[in-house]
Amino acid sequence: MRVSIVKCENYEHQKVKSAIIKSLELIGGIEEIVKPGNTVLLKVNVIIGFPPERAATTHPSIVGAMTEIVKEAGGIPWVGDSSGAYGYTAKSLELSGIKKACEEYGGKLINFESTGVYSMNIDGQILKTANIAKSAIDCDVLVSMPKMKTHQLTKYTGAVKNFYGVIPGSGKAAIHRQAPTEERLSQAVVDIYSALKPQLAVMDGVVGMEGEGATNGTPVASNVILSSKDCVALDAVASEIMGFPHKDILTTRFTNERGLGIGELDKIEVMGEKINDVRLDFKKSRYLYYKLPAFMGKFMFKSAENISKVAISEKDCKRCGICLESCPASAITLEPRPLIDQEKCIKCYCCHELCRNGAVKLKTSFLGRQLLKSMKYSQP
Template identity: 40%
Template sequence: MKTAKVSIVKVADYNSEEIYTALKRNLSLLGGLENIIKPRSKVFVKINHLSPPSSPDDAIVTHPYFTKEVLRLLLELNLEITVGDDVQSKEKDGFLLSGYRKVCNDLGVRLINLKQRGFREVICNGQILKKVLISPLLHEADYILNLPKLKTHSLTVFTGAVKNLFGIIPYGLRLDYHRLYKQSDVFSQMLVDIFSCAPPHLTIMDAIVAMEGEGPSGGSPKRVGVILASQDSVAVDAVASKIVGFNPMNIFTTQNAHERGLGTGEIEKIEISGEDISDVEVRNFKHSAVAIGFIKRKIPSFLHGFIQGQLTLTPKIILNKCALCMECVDICPKGAAKLDGDLVWIDRSLCIHCMCCHEVCRFQAIKLRQRPLGRIFREV
């Protein structure tokens, strides 16, 4: 029996009218936007605007042209709209470089850095978290609309709809959680805990140009050419990960959310409308070097800790690419990224392998190195 529905529509590029037409079809396949979100309601739109700010051409953020067309559709329903993410930026306005400030100003839509409103503690009752700080904007809205970007991830292997909700908590708390929950499976359980506090009513994924390789910021743009939509965020992640060559239930966030009844992660239980997965699969999509989700299922559990230790990646600065922007030094929760004169280096004795430095580097100046045994295990 099918328990979720995901629509897939092809889109060649970020041409506004083509996106608008595709979105209309995506939503009509789900029964129409007006049957999901009631007119004249309050809607919070959660974009993926990874810190520090970057150009949309880098495929790090949900593309502003994609979001613009979603907002056009929302405005047709006379909705009160707030677009936001928690953005850490040295610039006064962290939404300028990405183009989000212009898009929202042009449409007359409110755009807010979540830290401007502060955060409120809520009971979580999760597997890892029992309480957490989240933006009050989500609970003040009648509907939450999730607009993730399809990307690989050097810690969680894949990032999409579920992980996009990580941005509703404060920047400092995100650093703490990276420090506390270093293992991929435990970190993913924590992500699902946060997701469970504010599950979106509708998810529309920007998979027109995704990120492959060492995402979520150090990878390379890769054209996938689709938009996915569903009222089930977990199902969106399952279908998206399948399109780019993963077994969805090997993605810890998808598996954990499915097992907790927060959505459908098993492909055979998802009704696909629009395009068939087989017609849009990207067969040469590069995955992150971290393959813990796959390895764990091939070895006895008592060996998993040792194997995961070998799979741990250690960041190294590529000096001829380093721009001395200091983002890695500022973000490191343990002070392992250090400035020595005009050189940045990683103190391996302090590094906890949280990947924060790699995540914020916009210049691909941080390479992730794996131990020799880890490289062997990855090929198993």
């Protein structure tokens, strides 16, 4: 299986388009994937409508260029996603610049919240059924267009996890209740992935996000675009570029074990740039559980997740209610003051990820700070 890595210095439209075309040519060309008349769903990553410079969403230049490329191949481009918070997809597509890019280059914008779902039976590890956006099933060609980012709970989020967005409405919160840990959430994501048939992934790695991803990290110039016909293979390569051993990414490991893609680096042919020539050691999340040795996490720290926790800054909170509505554990109250009930909190960090005001803070205990120092993690 081939994964291409092509350098791209900035988001100027023609540079992005040329880099994507080159990355696609290195894996066989767009013509092998998109035939004239095919409907092509570009599944972008919109989260909750951060501006492009936040580096939390698929950049509109990537969306615009890929929309244009699909049209030139004779395809009919659809651009779609659902927000991490129910009811905010339309606004998120607009604020992220994705709506404008889609319209400018002739794509059809699809809000998964308002276009219906299919109830799918899944023979999964966690999920047995899931309500999946109709366009993800009805399209002729399904394309994952993720952002290169770290993630507090799953370490890394890429082409496979991007499909968590095909679950619109309150479905994501329900899954978080079923799957609050890294292992269970990763299995649930792979369950969803198993119900889909993606034919292509194109990753926006021109500017990635390190630290407290998927939304509260720091933009980092990674200057690459990756493409592959296998989302799993792309994730294996991308995570290595970011400084993660690819086998530590559970979504990659589980998809590989289930035969849903190639997740072993020695079985992947890397085209274009070499991994070592573009490798960056992205700063990782301060969320500690996945940094601890297994025996320490399970025995020495029976509730290791409590070493890192989230809290709401009363000063920064705007009382918008997004965290309250999105919390799968109903652990948040806003009156008389913003508060997270730590006994109810399942440490999914949805509130931290979805807060557009930066009011939800990641707190690390004294013990946690000492552990981070011993691991040579430099806190911001």
